[in-house]
Amino acid sequence: MFKTLITSTALALSLTTFAKAEAPVAFDVAEDHTRIHMAAAPVHENGMPAHGNAFVSQGYIYPEGTLSDGTVGVLEDGSPAFPDLVLGTWTCDGFFVGEGGNATTGVWIISRQTFAFNDGATVVTQGTEIADIGQPNLRPVTGATGDFAKMGGGLTQTTLGFNDFWGLSATYSFEGTAVVPVLAQDAAYHIGGFEQAPAIEDDHLEWDSGAPVGPIFDDSVIPSI
Template sequence: MRHTTLLCAAAIASMPLAASADEPLAAFDVAEDLSRFVFASAPVFEDGMPAYGNAFVTQGYIYPAGTLDGGVEGTLPDGEPAFPDLVIGEWTCDGYFVGDGMRTETGAIVMTRQVYRFNDGDLLISHGAELADPGFVVTRAVTGGTGDYAGAPAEMHQVMLGMSDGYGVRLQIELGDGPEPTYPSEEDHTEWDSGFPVGPVLPNASLQTG
């Protein structure tokens, strides 16, 4: 009986050690679900779109790194994940529009907090600017984490892959030392500005808060 008890105690004691052996993801992708994007009723432009200082919140899906390579969409038009079996967590983003609000064509369009809640319950939190320009690297501060992310590096690097009509932004995130930040020039902006919507696009006006 004593021998069995000792074996059980040893097995239980080893469980936390096994769990701590898990490593945080070094990179992952995010796809916004635009049906969950809402913004404040003021300040707004004449057309009702968010102006400088407008507060908003949005959510989406976390996928393994590389899922959204090549312009792949991660969200269906109805807001459901395009690859439900690959979803590894939920992304929540809140913040404020800066620059020229929704009309920002290049540079920082929002200052945000992003919370990445993984399916196993672990959390990762970052703060920083987000660019209106796809394809450029922006550095964000990692300001918190739990579980496997309790000891996460102090910074992460984000690239907006782009945004498609009605589907929201697609992001790639890399933790720790990554590529140097890059910033768009007027020349770069001219190259990519070819009719795609700039900033989050609302499918209908009912998403505004009262």
């Protein structure tokens, strides 16, 4: 009985820990200009990337508010300005569209963005990026792991500006979402470091075709024993 009590207590403490675990619902990104790579063509006459130009870039994820008031998050050599605050790595790949690098408003990029956090959690969004500074743009979340696996909705990107090295500064926030507490019936999906959504079905109507289900016996084709 004492052993059972110890086990139950340990499980309860684990569930409490899981319930308290929360992923950040907002964070900033500072693009590292030394890791921006664009295709040699097509480009505009001024050298800026034109429609169809492919690119890949990386940067640093910081806590929300780190890059407010024009704070630059990357040093000239590409290292993080605040190494102790780095939450993970941001990777963006895609294509310039429309006016591309010459755009001042509207959609200028179609991209995939991957947020890889230091604790192993990830978020992937895919959609449009707009050239407008300070204008929120909602991007669909197409995948997530770790503490983000139970967050729904989209991720809003707001471009704060570009630093002296032409690196992007942006802030991100989840819209209409919150981390769902881990309940007792979900614990098995988290213990051991694995994150998997439990198979729970809501009530729903099913179409009935009227056709019989299961084996159909026909005395005319079944030999007598």
